[in-house]
Amino acid sequence: MEAIKTVGLTKTYGAKRAVDALNLTVQRGEIYGFVGRNGAGKSTAMKMMAGLVLPTTGTIELLGEPQAPGATSRRMGALIENPGIHLGLSGLDNVMCRALALGVPDAKQASFEALEVVGLGGVAKKRAKSYSLGMKQRLGLALALVGSPDLLLLDEPFNGLDPQGVREVRTTVVGLAKMRGITVFISSHVLDQLERMVTRYGVIRDGRLVREMSAEEVDRECADYLCIRCATPQVALARLQDAFPQIAFSVMEDDAIRAQGGLTPQDAGQVLARAGIPVSELFMHERDIEELFVELMGSEPTDAMPQSGRSERGR
Numbered sequence: 628m629e630a631i632k633t634v635g636l637t638k639t640y641g642a643k644r645a646v647d648a649l650n651l652t653v654q655r656g657e658i659y660g661f662v663g664r665n666g667a668g669k670s671t672a673m674k675m676m677a678g679l680v681l682p683t684t685g686t687i688e689l690l691g692e693p694q695a696p697g698a699t700s701r702r703m704g705a706l707i708e709n710p711g712i713h714l715g716l717s718g719l720d721n722v723m724c725r726a727l728a729l730g731v732p733d734a735k736q737a738s739f740e741a742l743e744v745v746g747l748g749g750v751a752k753k754r755a756k757s758y759s760l761g762m763k764q765r766l767g768l769a770l771a772l773v774g775s776p777d778l779l780l781l782d783e784p785f786n787g788l789d790p791q792g793v794r795e796v797r798t799t800v801v802g803l804a805k806m807r808g809i810t811v812f813i814s815s816h817v818l819d820q821l822e823r824m825v826t827r828y829g830v831i832r833d834g835r836l837v838r839e840m841s842a843e844e845v846d847r848e849c850a851d852y853l854c855i856r857c858a859t860p861q862v863a864l865a866r867l868q869d870a871f872p873q874i875a876f877s878v879m880e881d882d883a884i885r886a887q888g889g890l891t892p893q894d895a896g897q898v899l900a901r902a903g904i905p906v907s908e909l910f911m912h913e914r915d916i917e918e919l920f921v922e923l924m925g926s927e928p929t930d931a932m933p934q935s936g937r938s939e940r941g942r
């Protein structure tokens with residue numbers, strides 16, 4: 628069952644297509660990481676999902692229900708940009724205002740519980756202006772949580788947090804997803820944190836979705852591999868496959884052979900030398916998640932790849 632489905636979702640500001648025909652599907656229970664450079668269109672897409680910005684065209688379905696333009700689903704909680712905290716009110720009163728507006732039964736108890744979940748139970752009665760940035764961010768999370776949503780939209784929830792705050796928000800979100808089965812749609816630049824929580828990624832570039840990947844696919848793409856180049860890749864491949872049946876080989880679009888699974892340059896080099904196959908390049912390639920996403924996100928705003936575009940590396 629889908630938690631989020633957008634079809635042709637588009638937002639233009641003048642000549643700028645901030646979000647361009649976004650077709651996105653998020654399954655229930657996923658923690659979906661939405662990744663892109665500054666200005667790629669993440670916030671605009673999420674604001675449309677939250678009913679804060681009207682789409683120019685396209686449709687949005689949340690938890691199986693079509694959303695009227697500008698409507699907000701009561702089953703969704705959102706933390707987008709400033710969480711709208713009243714600094715003069717206590718954390719509890721802030722959350723209660725929202726709980727009452729949502730018509731949450733037993734608003735006070737529900738508000739306490741939301742604050743407990745984000746670790747602010749002990750300071751519930753303190754004014755929000757005395758909260759640190761991290762505590763304010765967690766208060767924003769409590770505001771998003773108080774209606775017991777089935778879907779959470781979190782736009783840059785780690786912004787302004789110290790490492791401890793980042794960890795607290797991350798573990799809270801993962802706990803919610805696991806214990807309550809909440810679907811989480813999260814945008815962040817903090818890739819190493821996303822890597823620890825996300826089950827699927829979508830990469831947005833110039834308003835368009837250029838790639839979706841499961842966490843396992845990202846792990847695979849980030850795994851070290853041996854790269855071999857020679858003039859006769861098919862012949863070399865056959866020799867290597869005979870010699871190392873346990874290794875996963877693939878030939879890339881540029882004819883480079885990629886070997887994953889622990890083959891060393893020395894062992895591969897020996898086999899190819901014995902077969903009389905000259906090798907022009909032989910090296911271990913190491914790539915971390917940041918390098919992978921920097922490639923996918925693009926360096927500067929460019930013309931987007933087609934909606935169904937795949938990485939040039941091809942798999």
Ligand SMILES: Nc1ncnc2c1ncn2[C@@H]1O[C@H](COP(=O)(O)OP(=O)(O)OP(=O)(O)O)[C@@H](O)[C@H]1O
Binds near residue numbers: 644664665668669
């Ligand atoms: N209200 C607006 N009026 C005009 N242009 C806008 C408006 N909101 C966003 N844009 C433009 O739309 C594009 C996408 O912006 P958006 O804020 O969605 O990107 P983002 O991926 O969330 O970036 P960031 O990570 O910096 O928040 C940018 O070029 C931005 O300047």
